[in-house]
Amino acid sequence: MKPTLIAPLAASLLALAALPALAEAPLAAATFKTQASADAGTASLSEGPEGVVIRVNVSGLTPGWHAIHFHETGDCSDDAYKKSGSHVQHGTKAPHGLLNPEGPDDGDLPNIYAGADGTVNAELYSDRVTLSGAEGRANLIDEDGSALVIHEGPDDHVSQPIGGAGGRVACAAIGKVE
Structure with a gap:
């Protein structure tokens, strides 16, 4: 490779290396609570042009598959978490279910899996929600x-x-990260 190409190539590689760090900056964050722990894990949410990426890290769950949904109210103060309400919606309410021919509703997400130690580390995506009011x-x-x-x-x-x-x-x- 010619020496004159090394500096521009190195600068380009450094710029590309910085992009994932910028793209992963959360615009919203949340702390999970369970019956056993007020700090059972976290979620970070980053908005892209057409949807939101959700990174979930939580522990203390029973091993196996679990549903996870967006709910309409940011209130987890009761023991059964009913104050969080129903699934989020932005207009005409669609039936629940990613596989429902008339769905999905805006709160639907794929299931997550808790390993043998009860820990989940997952990354999800939804094109039905926004952090910026899109x-x-x-x-x-x-x-x-x-x-x-x-x-x-x-x-x-x-x-x-x-x-x-x-x-x-x-x-x-x-909650929004400032």
Whole structure:
């Protein structure tokens, strides 16, 4: 390689290396609580041009598959996490379920898996929500906030109202990172 190409190539590689760090900067964050722990893990949310990436790190769950959904209110203050309300919506309410031919609703997400130690490390994506108020998507950072709720079992992605996922076992109120 010619010496005159090394400096521009090195500068380009450094610039590309910096992009993932910028892209991963969370615009919103949340701390999960469970019945056993007020600090069971975290979620960071980053908005892209067409949706939101959610990075979930939580512990203290039973091993196996669990449903996780966006709920309409950022309130995890009660033991059953019912104050978080129903799934977020941005207009006409669609039926629940990623596999439902008439769905999905805006709060639906793929299931997450807790390993044998009860820990989840997952990255999810939704094109149905926004952190910045983008048109046509449910706003997670509105006047009453929103929450991520984990259920005791998996979501079958079709059954109403929550895919047979069972009770709410973890909750995290989502807040904007300034």
